Amino acid sequence: MGYDISFHPVDMRLAEERVIPFLAGHGRDDDLDDLIADAVRQAKVRFRANAWGLGVRKAYDGSDFDTSLYVWGRPFFVTADDPTIVAETVVRYCNSTVGExxxxxxxxxxxxxxxxxxxxxxxxxxxxxxxxxxxxxxxxKLDLLREAASAVRAGLPTIRNGDGDEISAAGALTGNAQFCLVEFLAALLPGWIERGKAWPTALAEHATTDGGSPFSDNTPLFGSLCTEFPSLNWESNWTIPANYAIGGYAAPSNIRSLRNWLSLNAEPLAAVGDQWDDRPYVRKALRKIDEALALAELTGSAFVEAAEIYIPMQGTMN
Structure with missing residues (x-):
């Protein structure tokens, strides 16, 4: 199966202060209503911005317009060249009304x-x-995991999912917390779309690079869940292990060094990817990674790689 991969700035302060406590069962059921409302606003902004990108694509009649960057790549619709300007423009979209x-x-x-x-x-x-x-x-999904956490606290082994099927409460929580967290945060601060195997930790694993990789495993995405539910099996990853999964993580303090490392090692990283996919697209993927890192740096966010947060063929866009 192919991979719809993406590169994400992740607002860890929002994760740790708001979303993870909600998943853990703390507070009230309506505690994320303001964030949900903002995600709805941004969905409408994203839809309108994407419509402009598709309109430009139609005007170019399929020539001289890089859809893999401007439509199915960057969030919203951004055409600037400099990564810093790209990141600033994404923030402007994030803060816009539909009318703007x-x-x-x-x-x-x-x-x-x-x-x-x-x-x-x-x-x-x-x-x-x-x-x-x-x-x-x-x-x-957030509500379902919150219910799962409450069930685990109460010693209940199962909950019912949206289809009415009985599922493991512990398994639902541990198996989905990271993905659901990143998926929801991406509705508030979007990532970049790519396809194939060009996520940075996979490239780094097969390339001879200078300097140590600034990536770590993605345990930080569990936040307080590991300590609040110590008897559960919390599995973290250094890279994307499968479809519908979260891969390597870089802390906010490591974003600048990660950007420097990617720049220093662009040639060996690109060479690995081109061998895998038999097409010279990996330099563009590295560009997208750097732009996502520029947004992480601008917003004080962490960075993660992921698979199937976005699935363009199903209409799930950034």
């Missing part, structure tokens, strides 16, 4: 080709679900 998206998207078209401005309209094929349905989509 058009002007921001037009500014990106002007960067790409000012002559296109009079020829491009957003491609509005497809519709978004209603706000309440979007909200359910963002929260149902």
């Amino acid at each position: 998206v058009d002007d921001l998207a037009r500014s990106q078209i002007a960067l790409l080709d000012p002559a296109l401005l009079k020829h491009v309209e957003p491609d509005l094929n497809g519709t978004l679900p209603a706000d309440e349905h979007l909200a359910v989509g963002f929260r149902w």
Whole structure:
């Protein structure tokens, strides 16, 4: 099976102060309502921004427009060249209302080709679900894991999932906490999309590089869960082990050194990826990784690699 991979800045302060305590069963059931509402707003911003990217694609008629970067790569619709400007533009989208998206998207078209401005309209094929349905989509997994944590505390072995099937409470919590955390945080601070095997820890494993890799295993994504539920089997990874999984982690304090390491080792890392996939796309993947790291650096976030947070063929976009 192929991999829909992604590169994510992760707001660890938000994770540790808000989301992980919620998953652990603390506080009230409505404690994340403000974050859910923000995720709904950003979903609508993202949909409108993506429509502009698709509109530019149509205007270019499939030529001279890098869809793997501008549509199925960067979040929203960003055309700047400098990683710092890319990161700043993503933050502007994250903080925008739907009504502000058009002007921001037009500014990106002007960067790409000012002559296109009079020829491009957003491609509005497809519709978004209603706000309440979007909200359910963002929260149902969080609610399920919160229920699982409460069941474990109460000594109950099982819970029922959304289909009514009985599942292991402990297994639901330990097997899904990291993925659900990253998936939800990505609705508030998005990642970059790629496809194939070009996640950084896999490249590093097969390349001869200078300097030690700044990656660690992804235990920090469990936060307090490991200590609150010490009898459970919490498995962490150094790299992406399978589809629908989270891979290597870099702490906020290591983002700058990780960017430097990727720059220093770009050639051996790219050479490994090109051998695997028989196409010279890995340099672009490294560019996307660096842009995601630039956003992590700008926002004081951590970084993780992941698989199947986004699945473009199913309409799951950044």
